[in-house]
Amino acid sequence: MILEIVQYGHPALRQPGRRVEAVNDEIRQLAADMIETMHQAEGIGLAAPQVGRALQLFVLDLSAVKDRPSTLEINGQPTDPASVMPLVLVNPEITLLGPPAAGAEGCLSFPEVYGEIVRPEGVEVKALNPQGEPVAFRCGGLLSRAVQHEYDHLRGVLFIDRMTDHVRQQLQPELDRLMAETRARLGRAR
Ligand code: ZN
Numbered sequence: 001m002i003l004e005i006v007q008y009g010h011p012a013l014r015q016p017g018r019r020v021e022a023v024n025d026e027i028r029q030l031a032a033d034m035i036e037t038m039h040q041a042e043g044i045g046l047a048a049p050q051v052g053r054a055l056q057l058f059v060l061d062l063s064a065v066k067d068r069p070s071t072l073e074i075n076g077q078p079t080d081p082a083s084v085m086p087l088v089l090v091n092p093e094i095t096l097l098g099p100p101a102a103g104a105e106g107c108l109s110f111p112e113v114y115g116e117i118v119r120p121e122g123v124e125v126k127a128l129n130p131q132g133e134p135v136a137f138r139c140g141g142l143l144s145r146a147v148q149h150e151y152d153h154l155r156g157v158l159f160i161d162r163m164t165d166h167v168r169q170q171l172q173p174e175l176d177r178l179m180a181e182t183r184a185r186l187g188r189a190r
Contacts, residue, residue, distance in 0.1 A: 009182030
């Protein structure tokens with residue numbers, strides 16, 4: 001089922017996600033719906049708060065991206081990132097690794113807004129998979145960037161919060177327009 005992705009200005013994006021207490025059929029269905037929604041929107045990541053669910057859960061699928069490399073290590077073994085896509089992570093914990101790296105980012109809650117963001121190059125991840133089993137891996141490149149972006153969503157942090165003032169100021173007219181649109185839509189729905 002395709003879910004509605006809320007846009008910038010919607011309060012759900014600022015609400016931190018609760019830990020998932022039980023990885024059950026309801027959570028697996030939510031993850032499947034989020035993957036379907038992400039694919040339809042041609043995104044590479046989607047977090048539960050973006051579909052109005054304040055839960056610590058996000059999905060990723062970078063398999064369509066050919067021009068921005070990712071690295072993945074599971075138990076110290078280099079692994080093809082494509083082999084784990086789509087990726088569902090529940091209650092993720094991350095440790096940031098490596099020097100800062102700049103890269104372009106977009107967000108399904110900010111249509112047509114792109115900006116450069118500096119984040120640590122790598123990340124170590126511990127989470128539960130959709131079967132409720134613990135998973136752990138280390139990643140770099142675009143996959144690391146996507147994990148950090150989605151992890152931020154689970155804490156109510158948005159990519160515009162991580163832009164330099166200079167980058168954000170350039171996007172401000174678009175951000176103001178998007179927020180006004182969202183507020184108008186919410187007003188009509190009331
Ligand atoms: Zn996002």
